[in-house]
Amino acid sequence: MIRTVPTAPYKDQKPGTSGLRKKVPVFAQENYAENFIQSIFDSLEGFAGQALVVGGDGRYYNREVIQKVLKMAAAAGFGKVMVGQGGILSTPAASHVIRKYKAFGGIILSASHNPGGPTEDFGIKYNIGNGGPAPEKITEAIFERSRIIEEYRIADAADIDLDTVGSFDLAGMTVEVIDPVADYAALMEELFDFAAIRDLISGGFRVVIDSMGAVTGPYAREILEKRLGAPAGSVRNATPLPDFGGHHPDPNLVHAKELYDDVMSADGPDFGAASDGDGDRNMVVGKGMFVTPSDSLAIIAANARCAPGYADGIAGIARSMPTSAAADRVAEKLGLGMYETPTGWKYFGNLMDAGKVTVCGEESFGTGSSHVREKDGLWAILFWLNIVAVRKESVAEIVRMHWAEYGRNYYSRHDYEEVDTDAANGLMDALREKLASLPGQTFGDLKVEAADDFAYTDPIDGSISTNQGIRVLFQGGSRVVFRLSGTGTSGATLRLYVERYEPDATRHDVETQAALADLISVADEIAEIAKRTGRDGPTVIT
DSSP: OOOEEEEEOOOOOBBBBBBBBHHHHHTSSSTHHHHHHHHHHHTTOSSSTTTEEEEEOTTTTTHHHHHHHHHHHHHHHOEEEEEEEEEEEHHHHHHHHHHHHOOOOEEOOOOTSSSOOOOOOOOEEEEEESSSSSOOHHHHHHHHHHHHEEEEEEEOOOOTHHHHHHHHEETTTEEEOOOTTTTHHHHHHHHOOOOHHHHHHHHOOOOEOOTTTTTTTHHHIIIIISSOOTTTTTTESSSSOGGGGGGGOOOTTTHHHHHHHHHHSSSSOOOOEEOOOOBBBEEEEETTTEEOHHHHHHHHHGGGSSSSTTTTOOSSEETTSSSOHHHHHHHHHHHHHHEEOOSSSSHHHHHHTTTSSSSSEETEEEEEESSSSSSOOOHHHHHHHHHHHHOOOHHHHHHHHHHHOOOOEEEEEEEEEEEOHHHHHHHHHHHHHHHGGTOOOTTTTTTEEEEEEOOOOOOOTEEEEEEOOOOEEETTTEEEEEEESOOOSEEHHHHHEEEEEOGGGGGOOOHHHHHHHHHHHHHHHHHTHHHHOOOOOOOOOO
C-alpha cells in the first residue's frame, strides 16, 4: 500500500557542491529527509520502471535513511533499486554501478570527509545516469521543489534486510542487495597492471592504506591484501563504522598525521595512502615525499601510459580553478586540451562525456578519470602504485624528476573553518569591491597583474557559472585565490589558495610555507582575513 503523508516545507534544503549536508539532528527532524527525497523524485522525469542505485559511506543514520529511500522509490514508481550490502557503496563505486547497469540515477548518502556520529554530519546527494553528480539545473529544481512541498509518498512495507545479498520484493518493486565491492574491484583490475604491482609488493615494497574507519576499508582489503598480496593488516582502520571510529575521515596532513609520520620514519613503509569517508578523496605519501594533490594530478597525467587502461594516452586534462597549474604544464608539453572549471566534480562530467578529457583533479585531495564520473581515492592510490611498479623508482624520485622537467608549483591551501557566516560573506563582498582597483598595485616585490571573480562557461552546453572564487594574479605567475566552501555544515569555511611557480630546479627544496610566506602575508593584507574573521591563523593548512 502507498501512503500519502502531509508535510510542510523546510527552507534550508539547498544542495551545495555535493548535495545536501546537515547535522544528523537536522536530518532526524520530522519529515526532513522524506521532504528532500520526495523533492528529488518530483524533480525527475521518465524513471517509471527504471533502476535506481542507493548506497552510502556507513555513517550514522545511513541505514535508517536507506529504508526511507527504498520505500519512497517504490511509491514513486521505480522498477528496481540496487543497494550495497549493509547500505555500503563508496561514491566512486556507486558511480560505476550506475554506469555499468545503466541505472536511471542514484542516491548517495554521505557527507564525504566530514565527521560522523549522532551529532555530526550527514548528507544526501543525487547522481544522474552518467554516474556523476546532478548538474545545477537539477539541484536548483530540487531546492525549489523543497520550498513548496506539501506531501510525500511512501510504501507501507517492512524494512529490507540490507545485510543479505539477494533480491527482495518491496511493494511490487525489486530491491537487489549487491556485493558493494565486486564490480569496482573488477574495474580496477581492468585499468591497472595488477601483476606488476604484485611483483613490486612481493619484492618487499611495503604499502599501507589508512581507510580512517570509513567506506574504503572493504575495497582496499579486497584489492590490496587479497588481489595484490599485501600482508594482512596493510589496510588500517578497515571496518566502516558509524562514527568512523572517532576519526575525522579527511585524508590530509592534519587528520592522517599518524600515517604520514609512520611513512617518514626510518623503518616505516615505503608507501602510504589514505582515503576519506565516502572513498572519493586520497592522500599519497612516499618515503621522504608528501605528494600534493595538484602534483598528483600532473604526475598521473604525465605517466598515464604506465597503466594498461590508459596505454593509448589521454584525451585531455581538467582541473578546478583553485588547483595549481602544474597539470597545465603537462597538457602543454603533451599537446593536450586543458580545462579550468569551478570547484565541484559535476563540472567535469560534460567534458568527460564529450570525450574532451580523461583525467581530472581538484586540490582538495580529489583525483579521477573517465572510468567513472566521480573522483576516486582508491583509483588514484592504485595509479601511483602502478607508476612506481613500472618506473621502478621511488615516489620521491618520481616527484623530483617531474619538477626538474616541468618546474615546481609551490602550493598551499589555508582553511578557516566555522567562520561566522556574515563575517565570511562580508570579507568576500569587500574583496569584490576592490577587484577593479587591484591591478597595478604593488605589495612588496609583488605586483598585481589581474584580479577577477572567476566565471565559467561550459564549452559543451553553454551553461554559465559565476562567483566561483576571487583570483588575484601577480606578475611572474604567482596568485592567491579566495572562496567559500560549500562542504561544511556549520558556519562558513573560508579557503585561501596560494601558489608560486618555480622553474629553477636548484630552488625546489624550500619549505612550502616559507616559499609562499610573502604571498600569504599579502593575501591577509588584501582581504583583511585576521581583522574580519578574528582568527590568528588558519584551522588547517594543507
